[in-house]
Amino acid sequence: MKRLYRDLFPWLKLLLRRRQRFLVGALLAWVTLLAGLSLLGLSGWFIVSCALAGIALTAGLPSSLDVYVPGGGIRFFALLRTIARYVERLYNHNTVLTLLADLRYRVFGDLTRLDDASLKQRRASEWLSRLTADIDNLDNLYLRLLIPPVAALLTILMVSAFIAIWLPVVGAVVAVVLTLLWAVVTLGYGWLGFANSYQQVSDQEELRRLVLDQVQASAELLSYQTSIWHRQKVQQHEAKALGNQRRLAMKSAVGNAFVSAVTGLLLLATLWIGSFALSSGQVSGPILVMAVIAVLGINEVLGLLPAAFLKLGSSYAAAQRLNALKVNDSAWDIAELPGGAGGHAIQLDNVDYCYPGAIHPALVNLQVMLPAQKRAVISGVSGAGKSTLASLIMGRVAPTQGAISVAEVSPLHISPESRAEHFALLTQQTDLFDGTLEANLRIAKPDAAEEELWQVLSMVALESWVKQQPKQLLTHVGEKGQQLSGGQARRVALARLMLRNPTVVLLDEPFAGVDADTARHLAGALDRWLGCRTAIFLLHQVDDVTLLPGVEYRWRLDGGRLFTDTTVES
Ligand SMILES: Nc1ncnc2c1ncn2[C@@H]1O[C@H](COP(=O)(O)OP(=O)(O)OP(=O)(O)O)[C@@H](O)[C@H]1O
Numbered sequence: 066m067k068r069l070y071r072d073l074f075p076w077l078k079l080l081l082r083r084r085q086r087f088l089v090g091a092l093l094a095w096v097t098l099l100a101g102l103s104l105l106g107l108s109g110w111f112i113v114s115c116a117l118a119g120i121a122l123t124a125g126l127p128s129s130l131d132v133y134v135p136g137g138g139i140r141f142f143a144l145l146r147t148i149a150r151y152v153e154r155l156y157n158h159n160t161v162l163t164l165l166a167d168l169r170y171r172v173f174g175d176l177t178r179l180d181d182a183s184l185k186q187r188r189a190s191e192w193l194s195r196l197t198a199d200i201d202n203l204d205n206l207y208l209r210l211l212i213p214p215v216a217a218l219l220t221i222l223m224v225s226a227f228i229a230i231w232l233p234v235v236g237a238v239v240a241v242v243l244t245l246l247w248a249v250v251t252l253g254y255g256w257l258g259f260a261n262s263y264q265q266v267s268d269q270e271e272l273r274r275l276v277l278d279q280v281q282a283s284a285e286l287l288s289y290q291t292s293i294w295h296r297q298k299v300q301q302h303e304a305k306a307l308g309n310q311r312r313l314a315m316k317s318a319v320g321n322a323f324v325s326a327v328t329g330l331l332l333l334a335t336l337w338i339g340s341f342a343l344s345s346g347q348v349s350g351p352i353l354v355m356a357v358i359a360v361l362g363i364n365e366v367l368g369l370l371p372a373a374f375l376k377l378g379s380s381y382a383a384a385q386r387l388n389a390l391k392v393n394d395s396a397w398d399i400a401e402l403p404g405g406a407g408g409h410a411i412q413l414d415n416v417d418y419c420y421p422g423a424i425h426p427a428l429v430n431l432q433v434m435l436p437a438q439k440r441a442v443i444s445g446v447s448g449a450g451k452s453t454l455a456s457l458i459m460g461r462v463a464p465t466q467g468a469i470s471v472a473e474v475s476p477l478h479i480s481p482e483s484r485a486e487h488f489a490l491l492t493q494q495t496d497l498f499d500g501t502l503e504a505n506l507r508i509a510k511p512d513a514a515e516e517e518l519w520q521v522l523s524m525v526a527l528e529s530w531v532k533q534q535p536k537q538l539l540t541h542v543g544e545k546g547q548q549l550s551g552g553q554a555r556r557v558a559l560a561r562l563m564l565r566n567p568t569v570v571l572l573d574e575p576f577a578g579v580d581a582d583t584a585r586h587l588a589g590a591l592d593r594w595l596g597c598r599t600a601i602f603l604l605h606q607v608d609d610v611t612l613l614p615g616v617e618y619r620w621r622l623d624g625g626r627l628f629t630d631t632t633v634e635s
Pocket of ligand 1: 182185420421423427445446447448449450451452453454493605
């Protein structure tokens with residue numbers, strides 16, 4: 066219980082930031098329920114009163130009944146129920162969407178603080194689950210686990226108090242039995258379905274992963290003739306997940322039956338105890354019918370709770386998984402890099418880096434001193450450790466051993482804002498969004514003038530090509546830039562980087578995918594743009610030193626170790 070509270074607490078705290086909305090939402094749900102119950106009770110009273118008056122009149126006994134007040138009351142509750150239900154749905158769905166935005170914002174925030182190693186450890190389908198299914202499960206917390214039980218408890222108290230006005234004993238019995246029933250279908254059902262719904266979250270993720278593999282790797286599975294074997298694996302897992310789901314559905318059905326049985330017995334008890342009060346003249350027939358119908362209506366109030374609380378385990382599992390994304394950086398002193406136009410010095414002292422679970426370290430005993438405003442080239446074959454070194458300098462991963470500093474500040478301690486302002490990294494993988502060229506460029510500088518966009522496009526030798534396109538800057542680049550060639554996409558990424566004003570620039574294969582003339586054009590533009598920024602070129606091999614003007618430091622990475630490169634002549 067303590068662990069449950071501890072894991073759900075950060076999310077409850079986030080939800081409770083909107084406590085005003087929560088209270089109004091619960092109040093609206095409660096008014097809706099009460100209006101429904103009042104409508105039922107009053108209608109019962111009215112029908113019985115009419116029948117009794119009719120019987121009396123038929124028997125020739127004097128009888129009168131005011132039909133206008135109860136008739137008006139019935140219309141009032143019918144209207145109130147409809148309006149309250151409509152407003153409640155509108156309001157609570159709006160709240161849910163607001164909460165979804167809060168949850169997504171928080172989860173995205175946590176993701177941006179994760180280091181490269183943690184990000185790469187999980188598959189895309191797992192990140193998708195975190196951002197969709199897990200967030201939806203937490204969202205349930207409000208809509209299913211917070212509002213309905215509060216509204217139900219308030220209704221039980223209201224109905225018991227109302228019955229107690231005429232039948233105090235019945236009111237007390239109704240209050241005790243329904244409060245106990247409420248505890249069973251909330252806390253009891255939360256406990257009963259916990260293991261199954263907890264399991265359901267991982268079952269669904271595993272199933273999604275297997276199905277994606279089956280589809281994405283279908284060519285490989287077919288060519289190795291393992292497609293049937295893999296499909297059987299999917300089916301086995303599906304059967305297991307379905308079994309679990311069936312058990313949950315069974316418990317939910319039993320819960321509903323239990324609520325109906327208890328409220329049914331309570332109804333009989335109310336009728337039985339009430340009949341003594343009726344025969345002693347303590348209460349009239351219509352009032353007794355009203356009390357009985359009000360108890361019957363409670364079924365609707367409690368009926369939804371078992372199914373909702375069976376899912377408590379899902380919400381808990383989702384909270385646990387999302388909590389695991391949180392990086393505890395509160396212990397660190399957050400620092401800012403000094404402002405100014407010039408680049409900063411980069412220093413690495415005896416740095417080792419080993420990926421989690423890897424046998425061999427990716428980088429060993431690195432010793433680097435690159436003074437401020439200087440340029441360096443680090444070459445190395447594939448797998449030598451260049452990208453890992455870039456991640457370390459960017460503060461995207463922490464060294465296993467040794468220390469790194471940029472302007473004498475550890476990159477790990479630099480605030481996200483300062484890091485975004487000072488660092489720029491051109492990665493080997495090009496990340497373009499499915500939008501226009503202009504939108505992709507503006508990610509780096511939303512308020513850039515159109516002239517600036519053309520200027521950077523000209524620096525990467527794309528200006529004339531873009532001008533030839535019918536939509537020019539509004540040309541769509543496609544998902545991941547698939548409507549551009551590999552080299553063009555990389556140049557768009559480089560142009561985007563050049564829109565910014567960083568002080569430390571890391572360029573991983575900036576000349577990949579372009580012909581010799583374009584490479585020379587890029588080198589000249591880069592030389593002018595880099596000016597007095599600190600820059601490191603990361604290259605597989607240095608074919609042409611004229612592409613690296615102003616580079617004074619040359620190192621070579623080999624098997625994770627750094628050597629001064631004497632093979633490159635300037
Ligand atoms: N996420 C990871 N988990 C485990 N090992 C990794 C991971 N990423 C890289 N490595 C290992 O670290 C070493 C250095 O990889 P890195 O990507 O830094 O090389 P690189 O020089 O950038 O290669 P390339 O030029 O092909 O991009 C390699 O042996 C690689 O197998």
